[in-house]
């Protein structure tokens with residue numbers, strides 16, 4: 001079934017790419033939800049049931065999500081240009097925010113009319129056709145849930161798995177409306193306003209979750225830990241790289257990243273050779289993560305025993321203050337009367353005493369050797 005539909009939407013019959021699958025999911029979702037919206041709106045208006053009308057708008061909001069998927073795919077395939085050298089991937093989030101606000105607004109309006117219905121029930125015209133439409137809607141949504149899950153599994157798309165969950169929730173939503181309609185018909189007691197309120201709250205909740213999920217990547221969020229570990233492993237797999245730090249992953253929309261990091265190399269190694277190695281790793285990262293990569297080279301003195309001992313000493317001082325503190329870019333400037341220790345300290349965001357940390361480190365170092373001066377730069381981790 002999916003292969004048949006795929007053949008219809010994709011111009012290239014043999015193309016089974018992520019793009020074609022995403023387009024298929026978006027188009028099927030859009031058509032199915034617009035269809036459900038129009039028949040339910042009609043049924044709701046004819047039987048003057050706010051619950052059915054609210055359920056119709058719930059489907060309209062899903063049509064909106066399908067539009068986000070399609071716009072996102074279109075934008076992601078729009079190449080970077082002079083004004084937007086980082087591409088147009090974030091347009092997907094902007095579209096999602098606009099649609100989320102529309103969903104919230106629709107939910108609010110429906111909640112108002114549902115509460116109005118509770119206070120002031122309208123005369124109901126029961127129609128068997130409404131019941132049939134609601135049952136058909138449940139069946140279609142069950143099928144959509146399976147359809148999204150199937151495609152989501154094929155292309156590993158979190159967005160499609162979310163769409164599958166949403167379709168399953170819609171089944172619950174429509175079942176409540178169906179139950180309320182049948183209940184009203186059998187008992188002639190109208191619970192229509194209550195069912196409508198339930199659906200309206202459900203719509204507002206889904207609008208809120210879309211907003212929450214899209215604001216975060218727009219603000220710029222920490223990269224997934226799997227990706228961070230994977231990048232570290234990739235870089236450290238090369239002989240000649242002693243360590244890495246200051247890794248930053250910047251995302252300009254799905255599949256469009258900028259990765260920068262500091263790689264530590266031995267200061268006794270030839271600079272041209274080290275730079276050559278760094279360039280090769282940059283290219284490997286670009287290919288592997290479809291990203292722009294920039295690697296800064298940090299020489300580390302691995303031969304001088306005095307430097308090694310001092311580094312170990314400062315690491316112990318930091319560990320004594322807090323186990324979560326780490327240091328990098330450690331350098332030593334030896335002098336006649338005093339010696340400068342220069343380094344960066346990474347503190348976790350939850351660390352409270354950042355302000356006094358420099359003084360604290362200096363105080364503890366002086367306890368051991370008054371000739372050692374510390375020049376510490378405090379920073380947070382970007383991962």
Ligand SMILES: [Zn+2]
Nearest residue numbers: 246262298329
């Ligand atoms: Zn560095």
Ligand SMILES: [Zn+2]
Nearest residue numbers: 275278279282
């Ligand atoms: Zn270079």
